[in-house]
Every structure is written in C-alpha cells, then in structure tokens.
Amino acid sequence: MNYQLLVDYFGSQVETARQLGVKQPSVHAWLSGRSKMGAVVAMRAEYITKGKFKANELCPDLGKIKPPSAN
Template identity: 40%
Template sequence: MNKVIQRALSIVGSQKKLADICGVSQPAVHKWLNGGLVSPEKVSAIVNATEGKIQAHEVRPDLPDLFPHPQRTVDAA
C-alpha cells in the first residue's frame, strides 16, 4: 500500500474526493493506493489537494530530476 497516497486520502477525506480534485476516476486513485504510479502530470494536483502537506518528491521519489527533494536541493547549492 502506498503510504503517501494513504496520507493524502486521510487529508482529503476519500478516494472519490481526491479523484475529483485530480481530474481522474476513483479507480485510478485506488490503483495509486495499491502500487500504481501517479503520472507526473497529476503530482501537482495531489500537492494542491493536500495544501502542500504532501510534497511532489514524496509522490514520485523515483523522478528526482522532475521533483527534487528540497533538502537535497539546498545541499547541492
């Protein structure tokens, strides 16, 4: 189970509500929750839906060039 999506759901309230905010179907959110990857285009929608409580690098840590970890960015500077 994807702990980041699980946290997003606890913040937003339901799979349906997150789906509506992100412009996807509820089954798509269910897929994210159970190991499916969130498309890069939907990452910012999750960040916005959670009012920044979930950060982009948490949703897709496998894409550090697109969604760098803020601490690593500071360290690199």
C-alpha cells in the same frame, strides 16, 4: 509514498480523484501499489494541498530530474 495519507486528507478515494482530476480507480491503483502517480497529478496535489504533500514524494520519478549543468 503512503497514498493513504493523501486520501485521508481529502476524505475518500472519490473526493481525492475529484480534487486531482483523475478517476477513482486510479486512486485505488495507487493505494494497492498497482500504479504510480504521474508527475502532473503529483504537482497538482502539491498545489491543491498547499505543499502538505510534496510532488517529488508522491511521484519519485520527479526526484530523478536533474537541472542541466552550467558550462
């Protein structure tokens, strides 16, 4: 995911952090590739942006979750 698009949406790293309830260094770590966005923050971003950014794209680990099989 290109986290820069998310930062551009909010206008700055500081505002992105504020909106998502994280600290600015976390946003910088996403941008630099040193860290991945967690599932809860990714879902928060999807909600706040009204679906413009999808949680499973911001946090690829969410795409690995499979619903339980019906028996």
